[in-house]
Amino acid sequence: MRSLTTYLLLLLAVAAHAQNDRRNxxxxxxxxxxxxxxxxxxxxxxxxxxxxxxxxxxxxxxxNLSVPMxxxxxxxxxxxxxxxxxxxxxxxxxLDADQTIVKADLNVRSNVYGYHGFIRFKPFNGPISPYFDxxxxxxxxxxxxxxxxxxxxxPLEKERKASDFTGSSGWxxxxxxxxxxxxFYIEARLERLNGGRVTYVDPRTITIAPSGExxxxxxxxxxxxxxxxxxxxxxx
Numbered sequence: 001m002r003s004l005t006t007y008l009l010l011l012l013a014v015a016a017h018a019q020n021d022r023r024n025x026x027x028x029x030x031x032x033x034x035x036x037x038x039x040x041x042x043x044x045x046x047x048x049x050x051x052x053x054x055x056x057x058x059x060x061x062x063x064n065l066s067v068p069m070x071x072x073x074x075x076x077x078x079x080x081x082x083x084x085x086x087x088x089x090x091x092x093x094x095l096d097a098d099q100t101i102v103k104a105d106l107n108v109r110s111n112v113y114g115y116h117g118f119i120r121f122k123p124f125n126g127p128i129s130p131y132f133d134x135x136x137x138x139x140x141x142x143x144x145x146x147x148x149x150x151x152x153x154x155p156l157e158k159e160r161k162a163s164d165f166t167g168s169s170g171w172x173x174x175x176x177x178x179x180x181x182x183x184f185y186i187e188a189r190l191e192r193l194n195g196g197r198v199t200y201v202d203p204r205t206i207t208i209a210p211s212g213e214x215x216x217x218x219x220x221x222x223x224x225x226x227x228x229x230x231x232x233x234x235x236x
Contacts, residue, residue, distance in 0.1 A: 033125050035075070036176070038187050039063035040231015044083050044112075046224075050195075053221035058083040058112060062229055066120055073123045079135065079172075081114035081227070086203030087143075092212045094149070104149045106212055108161070110203045113140040114193075116168065126178075129185075133172040135193065139223060140165050141200035145214055161214060166196040166223055176233070183235045195223030 044058035045051075060083030066075040087109035094104045116137030122129055141164050147157040174189030197220065205217035 033068040033071075033075075034183075034235040035065070035067045036185075036233055036235055037063075037065050038176075038185070038231050038233020040187065040229055042081055042083065042227050042229045045226045045228070047226060048224045049221045050223050050225055053219050058085055058225075060084055060112075062114075062227070062231070064118075066118075073121060075120040075122060075131075077118050077120060077133075079114070079116045079118060079137075081116075083112045083114075085110040085112055085141075085200070088203065088206045088208065090208040092208070092210060094212075102149055104147055104212075106208055106214070107146045107148070108143065108203075108206050108208065108214055108216075109146070110141070110143040110162075110201045110206075112200075113142065114138075114168065115140070116193075118172070127180075129176040129178075131174055131176070133174075135172060135191070136169040137167075138165050139168045139193075139195055139198075141198055141223075143201040143203075143216070147212075161216070162199075162201045162218070164198045164200060166198040168193050168195045168223070170194050172227075174229070178235070185233055185235065187229070187231050187233055189227075189229040189231075191227040191229070193223075193225055193227065195225070197222050 039062060042060050042062040046054045060081060062081040064077055064079040066077035068075050089105060089107040092104050092106050094102045116135045118133040118135040120131050120133045122131035142160060143162040145159045145161055170191060170193035172189055172191040174187055176185040176187045178185040199218050199220045202217050202219050207215050
């Protein structure tokens with residue numbers, strides 16, 4: 001979630017910068033076209049061998065930013081996605097500096113992150129704006145442990161237990177609907193992404209021993225999937 005917050009702030013900063021450039025240099029922008037910044041709920045549906053291996057939907061969040069390419073009906077942009085693949089947690093006993101037993105919470109969580117650039121074809125920029133994207137980037141499958149105790153604002157320890165990257169490419173189609181032609185819109189979007197072969201943790205196999213030792217099994221498969229997104233956004 002911290003990574004998602006960081007990228008949302010980054011997208012907001014880029015949007016503000018683009019809007020300022022547009023105001024200061026109107027000759028280089030089509031005044032009838034606008035950039036967009038949106039985000040919302042994303043549900044990932046594994047396909048093919050990924051479905052055979054993983055076999056479950058992946059629920060998460062997504063955010064994307066697009067900027068018009070002058071007077072062409074094209075836009076460039078960036079899409080960030082986070083999906084929760086599952087995990088487990090357990091209370092364990094720790095010894096502090098005074099050799100006193102302290103109760104601690106050990107949380108093991110598996111996530112998948114998507115980082116994709118895209119080129120968007122959007123022929124209409126009105127109350128109803130359909131579009132089509134070509135996407136390319138990477139996906140990151142990561143499993144981390146977080147150790148924390150009550151009364152502490154920061155975790156005692158964070159450790160990455162597994163990490164693997166794969167290239168990813170595909171397409172997306174969506175539609176933005178702006179009620180009464182206002183700058184805010186609602187959006188529905190479908191993505192189809194082809195990902196390479198990757199090894200990731202199977203959260204169903206994660207176990208935590210009373211001593212805090214973490215063990216798990218892994219799965220290996222291609223990562224082709226479809227993502228369904230529903231969200232809101234703004235034009236700038």
